Amino acid sequence: MQTLHQPLWQLSQSHLNLLEACPRKFQHRYLDRLESGTGLENNPYQQLGAQFHQLMQQRALGLDIAPLVATDKRLQEWFQAFVQLPPPMIAGVHQSEHQRLCWLHGYVLVAIYDLLIQNADQAQILDWKTYALPRRVDHLRNNWQTRLYLYLLAETSEYDPQQLSMTYWFAAASTQPETTTNFVTFTYNQNWHEQTRRDLTQLLSQLNEGLSGYEAGQAMPQVSFTDGQCVSPRHCCEFAERCQRDLQAEETLALQAALQDIDAIAEVPLNLKHC
Numbered sequence: 001m002q003t004l005h006q007p008l009w010q011l012s013q014s015h016l017n018l019l020e021a022c023p024r025k026f027q028h029r030y031l032d033r034l035e036s037g038t039g040l041e042n043n044p045y046q047q048l049g050a051q052f053h054q055l056m057q058q059r060a061l062g063l064d065i066a067p068l069v070a071t072d073k074r075l076q077e078w079f080q081a082f083v084q085l086p087p088p089m090i091a092g093v094h095q096s097e098h099q100r101l102c103w104l105h106g107y108v109l110v111a112i113y114d115l116l117i118q119n120a121d122q123a124q125i126l127d128w129k130t131y132a133l134p135r136r137v138d139h140l141r142n143n144w145q146t147r148l149y150l151y152l153l154a155e156t157s158e159y160d161p162q163q164l165s166m167t168y169w170f171a172a173a174s175t176q177p178e179t180t181t182n183f184v185t186f187t188y189n190q191n192w193h194e195q196t197r198r199d200l201t202q203l204l205s206q207l208n209e210g211l212s213g214y215e216a217g218q219a220m221p222q223v224s225f226t227d228g229q230c231v232s233p234r235h236c237c238e239f240a241e242r243c244q245r246d247l248q249a250e251e252t253l254a255l256q257a258a259l260q261d262i263d264a265i266a267e268v269p270l271n272l273k274h275c
């Protein structure tokens with residue numbers, strides 16, 4: 001196991017989501033620096049998503065976006081969808097790709113907003129997604145992107161939490177005729193802010209423990225086999241083999257568990273003659 005070459009001191013929503021989902025995956029990705037094969041260069045759809053963000057930034061800066069829009073039909077559709085069905089936006093000053101940072105428990109938390117709009121009474125974070133509206137809005141609310149972005153804005157501005165909101169706009173939802181909405185807005189409040197601070201404190205404390213253990217030669221915790229994140233018929237974590245959590249291992253374990261159940265049943269005495 002490698003030692004830490006440099007302190008991990010800056011944490012984004014991606015770090016927090018991964019750490020919460022599976023500390024061992026966090027270790028493989030950010031401490032062992034293993035290639036996952038899921039980078040932007042290997043995913044054409046993500047590349048297109050990055051181009052859409054670039055397009056929206058250029059638009060916000062008043063630059064000519066026609067050459068970029070012309071490079072791909074889906075970029076054209078998404079941009080057209082934004083022109084025709086934009087999300088509700090407050091009036092105010094627009095800042096694109098705006099970064100906020102704050103220190104917490106020895107770490108720097110960082111967020112880059114696709115768009116931040118501010119006026120005297122309110123501030124709104126906007127985030128562009130190039131996929132369809134997710135079915136579970138509560139998952140989006142609990143995602144660290146939502147929680148961290150709102151937390152950072154509250155911590156680094158004069159606004160009260162209830163003056164802040166975050167809106168996700170879904171480009172692909174806008175191009176589907178059966179879709180009734182293409183955005184989700186979360187309004188922040190003081191209770192949510194305090195809960196996020198507690199959640200962050202707990203997660204960073206777990207990270208401290210994990211990092212101390214890692215530097216002492218202990219691997220960070222894995223999720224349980226039954227968690228569903230390692231392998232399933234439709235999904236395989238890119239580190240499943242390294243974690244010895246491939247499908248075959250899962251099936252072997254399931255078979256062993258089933259055999260144990262059968263053994264247990266066989267050991268139950270059958271007093272049929274007294275019935």
Ligand code: SF4
Nearest residue numbers: 022222230237240243
């Ligand atoms: S295989 Fe499972 S335990 Fe290992 S990194 Fe992936 S999700 Fe975590």
